Amino acid sequence: MALDLHKIEEKWQAYWEKNRIYKFDRKSKKPVYSIDTPPPTVSGTMHMGHAFAFTQQDFIARYKKMAGFEVFHPFGFDNNGLATALMVEKKRGIKQKNFSRKEFIKIVLKETAEEEKKMRKAFESIGLSIDWSLLYRTIDRPARRIAQYSFLELFKQGRLYQREAPTMWCPSCATAIAQAELHDREEESSFCYIEFETTDGEKISIATTRPELMPACVAIHVHPEDKRYKKFVGKEVKIPFSNGRTVKVFENRDVDPEFGTGAVYHCTFGDLDDVAWILETNLPVIEIINKDGTFNEKAGILKGLRTEEARKKIIEELKKSGHLVKEEPIKHVVNVHERCKTPIEILTSKQWFVRYLDLRDEFIAKAAELEWVPKYMKKRLDNWINGLKWDWNISRQRYYGVPFPVWYCRKCGEVVLADEKQLPVDPLKDKPKKKCKCGSREFIGEKDALDTWFTSSLTPQINCKWLEDKAFFKKMFPMDLRPQGHDIIALWAFNTIVKGLFHQRKLPWKTITINGWTLDPKGKKMSKSLGNVIRPEEMVEKYCADALRYWAGLPVLGEDIPFMEKEMVAGKKFITKILNASRFVEIVTKGVKLGKINSKGLEPEDRAILSKLNRLIKESTEAFDRYEFSKGLNSVRNFFWLEFADFYIEEVKTRVYNKKDKGRKIAAAVLQEVLWNCLLMLSPFLPHTTEEVAQTRFRKRLKGKSIHLEQWPMADEKMIDEKAEELGEIINAVIAEMRKKKTAAKKPLNAVVKRAVVTVTDLQKFKLAEPTIKRTMAVQAIEARKGEEVSVKLEF
């Protein structure tokens, strides 16, 4: 039978949406289970990592729904901030600086609306149990309002300050960025040995990868125990091309005497160490780079150039003047902006910060109260918090994003906050409600936008309608689950915890699950530059959504998984198997008055399969409760295929084919019972396939409109019977031996056996197993003998 799995899947997706199967009913009396879903950046494409993570999250959502919870499973789009703006700039080939603020925002909103449609379709195509009526966007009014309210509240708590400070700056995006937005990149560069002269004519060499920062040099550092440089300490050194400016030589224990020449020149600001040294030494700041990345007049001969050009130029000039004594190639790591990969510079500018370094210990202690799945992921957060060096810079010099609810008084410079009631505000359009303390009514609106994470860190508050619906918020906050990737533990998880603690004095959720990464088939990270990206839509197209979901259910939560197309094959085979086995069960049970499973008349194979089924239900439920869904999928799959389809179905065929067989009604009942429970346990993984079978073949079993509204099965402990399973194993072992012999004799498996000689270890038990074996393998007569191990001889 040719099955069009795509048609089946589309049919049920439309049905679910039409019948609002995944609707969250806030009036329900069931306990709520809420999920703080990760809002993907609107880019128009769903990548494999999305498909993987959302599917894993969906397993949990579907399980919880069946387990009796009213599941709150929303979806969010992150269309706020820098990532979104950069995506649009790239797509359109534009830069924000060439547009007015208004125009630029308009373009971004239009583009993201289009991209969002494509993305939603992609996410729908993998069969997620999302209630789309709960959709939120990180730039929509409620999100803006909450983000601004968060700002006001933090201000009142004394957690916000504004400061002119050295800040990591992206010259390409022309904005300050946060520590968490840094990435490293290894770069080939040259290590320049530059010879300086002291005022009394002695020579000292330093080595640097940033010769272009020389005009900003404010000191030279040497290690206090470095004998070579002892005599230089305290002396003045002449800076080339600087009209005779000199800097002092300092002792500094941070210097590594082994590296370079053992002498370091100190610039404002080459790297984070320079910043620390500036703070320690009270040296002057010479800022030579403008916000747009060009060098200013303080850079002298480098004025107007950008970093790369300036480097070339200064090397050239130093060569000419004889200051450059050596140049060697070096590989070193530079900090780049993760969004645009431009090496960062450190500049001073006025920025808003959230003061939180003082609370590091509290954050670590509180985060320990969360349930982390897997547990070890918490260490990553601890590492991050322990390594924090900066308060959280939340200012971004961008047009697009949530504005600061802040004005500055034109007359006295006082910071004036928006009134809670007027949120969300745009300080460039709106005005404060009151006049300034100084009496002035003239204000300048803050032009910067809030860091994207300032808003994203409020997704629990957004989901729970913090400001819009107090009763709802009280009922819903904190949420139950935050599922997310390990790459953004330091960003999203951390900042969300921070906000929860600041605003509600509570952790924002009870549990955090961390999903792994999707890697390419060789175990490498998928990336556009490596050209190894596999798109989920291609796989859905080639196989089907349930096959993709099958793959997502294989690894343990938190583990990275290489994308293996063979698992799609395996998934599709499994789906076909389910559909075929279900067809069989329907055919042979149709019109049969089902027997009662608790009654007498259960054959050994019935008892064995029912015992195994109930044990499986128990194990599968426990696995799900521990978020070990891969165990659930694996064990149900193996049971369904290797026990139920391979053995049980074969063992009862003669019973169900023969209308007069007295075991027929029982076998029919057991077939349905086992299949139905397997379908229920597989429905979180294969929602389309199981719905198809339930709706087309087992309508009568369905209590509601969908298998996804059914109750998760309960194990009947009384049915678990080790002795029955033991006997079942004997039956299966003998059948397996007979299959081998038939295969070896090149006979079909239904070939009639006139006589079989079977050696078994326990003759008494075998007596009980014999009838099942005879009918399953078409054996007319069996002679049983006692022996050390099971063996079989067949006569045809």
Add this chain to the structure above:
RNA sequence: GGGCCCGUGGUCUAGUGGUAUGACGAUGCCCUUACAAGGCAUAGGCCGCCGGUUCGAUUCCGGCCGGGCCCACCA
């Protein structure tokens, strides 16, 4: 450099203090009244390496090697 994770037949994986689960692939047989986009069967692994604990380790401990991720970083 620091932290975390991983290393099981050709490939990917389950698992456990008593030599091992399944898949994909390979090979052979079989049109068997669910299924040939199938069924059944077969081959294939000193469970990364070296030590230690133990009667016994793939499983526990230590070290090493290899891979991955995060963080820091030499100017």
